[in-house]
Amino acid sequence: MSDVEQVSSVFDTILVLDFGSQYSHLITRRLREFNVYAEMLPCTQKISELGWKPKGVILSGGPYSVYAEDAPHVDMDVFKLDVPILGICYGMQELAWINGKQVARGEKREYGPATLKVEDASSPLFEGMDHSRVWMSHGDKLHGLPTGYKVIATSDNSPFCGITHEEKPIFGIQFHPEVTHSTQGKTLLKNFAVNICKANQNWTMENFIDTEIKRIRELVGPTAEVIGAVSGGVDSTVAAKLMTEAIGERFHAILVDNGVLRLNEAANVKKTLGEGLKINLTVVDAADEFLDKLKGVTDPEKKRKIIGNTFIHVFEREAAKIQPKSGEEIEFLLQGTLYPDVIESISFKGPSQTIKTHHNVGGLLEDMKLKLIEPLRELFKDEVRHLGELLGISHELVWRHPFPGPGIAIRVLGEVTREQVEIARKADFIYIEEIRKAGLYNKISQAFACLLPVKSVGVMGDQRTYEQVIALRAIETTDFMTADWFPFEHDFLKRVASRIVNEVDGVARVTYDITSKPPATVEWE
Numbered sequence: 001m002s003d004v005e006q007v008s009s010v011f012d013t014i015l016v017l018d019f020g021s022q023y024s025h026l027i028t029r030r031l032r033e034f035n036v037y038a039e040m041l042p043c044t045q046k047i048s049e050l051g052w053k054p055k056g057v058i059l060s061g062g063p064y065s066v067y068a069e070d071a072p073h074v075d076m077d078v079f080k081l082d083v084p085i086l087g088i089c090y091g092m093q094e095l096a097w098i099n100g101k102q103v104a105r106g107e108k109r110e111y112g113p114a115t116l117k118v119e120d121a122s123s124p125l126f127e128g129m130d131h132s133r134v135w136m137s138h139g140d141k142l143h144g145l146p147t148g149y150k151v152i153a154t155s156d157n158s159p160f161c162g163i164t165h166e167e168k169p170i171f172g173i174q175f176h177p178e179v180t181h182s183t184q185g186k187t188l189l190k191n192f193a194v195n196i197c198k199a200n201q202n203w204t205m206e207n208f209i210d211t212e213i214k215r216i217r218e219l220v221g222p223t224a225e226v227i228g229a230v231s232g233g234v235d236s237t238v239a240a241k242l243m244t245e246a247i248g249e250r251f252h253a254i255l256v257d258n259g260v261l262r263l264n265e266a267a268n269v270k271k272t273l274g275e276g277l278k279i280n281l282t283v284v285d286a287a288d289e290f291l292d293k294l295k296g297v298t299d300p301e302k303k304r305k306i307i308g309n310t311f312i313h314v315f316e317r318e319a320a321k322i323q324p325k326s327g328e329e330i331e332f333l334l335q336g337t338l339y340p341d342v343i344e345s346i347s348f349k350g351p352s353q354t355i356k357t358h359h360n361v362g363g364l365l366e367d368m369k370l371k372l373i374e375p376l377r378e379l380f381k382d383e384v385r386h387l388g389e390l391l392g393i394s395h396e397l398v399w400r401h402p403f404p405g406p407g408i409a410i411r412v413l414g415e416v417t418r419e420q421v422e423i424a425r426k427a428d429f430i431y432i433e434e435i436r437k438a439g440l441y442n443k444i445s446q447a448f449a450c451l452l453p454v455k456s457v458g459v460m461g462d463q464r465t466y467e468q469v470i471a472l473r474a475i476e477t478t479d480f481m482t483a484d485w486f487p488f489e490h491d492f493l494k495r496v497a498s499r500i501v502n503e504v505d506g507v508a509r510v511t512y513d514i515t516s517k518p519p520a521t522v523e524w525e
């Protein structure tokens with residue numbers, strides 16, 4: 001049984017067929033917000049190969065024109081499922097194309113807000129909705145009613161803003177209810193999923209814990225052993241704790257101290273994960289090995305490769321040393337893959353689909369001949385955080401900023417030496433401490449200090465100094481694809497700069513990075 005089949009056998013599931021819209025994953029996200037489980041699959045999914053029956057189907061938006069030669073089309077078997085269907089934007093145009101080809105280019109593109117006028121208040125799709133603001137993003141539109149359909153909503157620019165089949169629970173809407181700009185969009189999706197599809201609202205992290213623990217136990221069996229890397233971040237910690245709840249000591253966590261972790265990180269992880277969360281943890285000090293390999297290297301991509309390859313080498317070596325009490329060989333490798341990674345690798349990206357592999361520690365599987373276990377692969381980040389809190393992981397760890405795999409090596413610009421790492425670490429520690437003290441940590445998506453490979457003149461006491469520069473970065477973002485710099489108060493920056501220059505030897509000057517992404521990236525390297 002596939003992962004999706006297993007989850008769908010417990011939770012009523014709405015199938016979202018993705019036609020490539022940038023908003024598609026948000027449909028899944030919104031449905032889960034009111035505890036209805038949803039799975040997104042590419043629009044090319046063959047219904048006969050699904051292996052499970054959805055409670056309803058949503059056809060997403062997409063960047064194509066249904067009448068174009070290479071336009072993607074839904075498998076007609078979707079209509080044989082005999083479940084409610086909702087077409088959104090391209091999805092509605094697809095319904096219209098199938099039923100009379102009533103789609104053409106609009107006189108002008110419609111992008112932005114419009115007012116929804118509900119024409120048929122008795123339609124269950126619009127229950128509890130009035131003339132609300134909805135978000136439009138389309139070039140094509142319906143220029144007539146598909147055969148067997150009637151109008152249930154209009155807008156100034158779209159006489160067919162909402163349609164429904166005369167007899168069957170099939171609906172189409174021109175706007176995007178999944179974006180928050182559509183003020184009552186969530187109500188509409190809830191009307192569809194809960195009232196029309198009759199999907200059970202049982203997708204909660206409490207229920208997920210129970211089903212997932214059961215699933216892990218069945219998968220791993222009564223004796224097999226599992227190994228996994230932890231980093232001190234939220235995803236690997238939640239995955240490790242879940243494994244521990246399921247199979248106890250038969251799960252072996254390894255933290256590889258690569259010498260470029262944050263200040264006191266290895267010791268802190270030992271304390272919180274090992275002692276606090278009772279995870280069967282081995283901490284491996286491989287700092288010298290990593291730093292030796294990084295000697296003389298200044299190119300950021302080379303640093304990443306060296307750290308990635310050395311990690312695999314060290315992890316495999318340490319894994320081979322583990323002697324499971326059961327006497328069994330280690331059979332599984334745990335990975336903290338999340339749903340956005342899965343979506344990224346399966347979503348429909350046009351006629352030539354781009355499939356991206358999403359192994360967090362790519363390379364390990366082939367060499368170690370281990371089977372993969374990914375308990376978080378159905379979850380969004382905020383669901384992982386909620387799960388973490390339910391599993392007793394501290395609020396502080398659950399809400400920790402992300403930290404890149406290559407760590408401080410890509411925050412020490414130029415050559416990475418033990419001394420340079422130490423300077424960057426201390427500055428970063430002070431910066432984060434001040435952010436926490438000011439109550440700003442949870443308002444910022446990510447913050448860190450970088451050590452620049454330039455020297456600058458300063459004066460301390462009566463002495464002229466000639467030391468390095470620290471650059472501080474803090475960003476606000478929802479998806480890390482685009483980001484804005486955080487507008488600190490001047491007093492805050494003054495305090496941090498003063499502490500860093502006074503407390504960290506080797507630093508003469510502090511700057512604050514005020515570049516957004518794009519054009520800059522979040523990390524400096």
Ligand code: XMP
Binds near residue numbers: 402403446521524
């Ligand atoms: P950029 O610098 O690409 O960062 O704008 C976006 C997010 O990705 C993180 N990042 C990495 N994470 N390995 C990782 O595990 C890497 O090589 C890496 N590079 C960037 C970065 O910290 C930010 O959260």
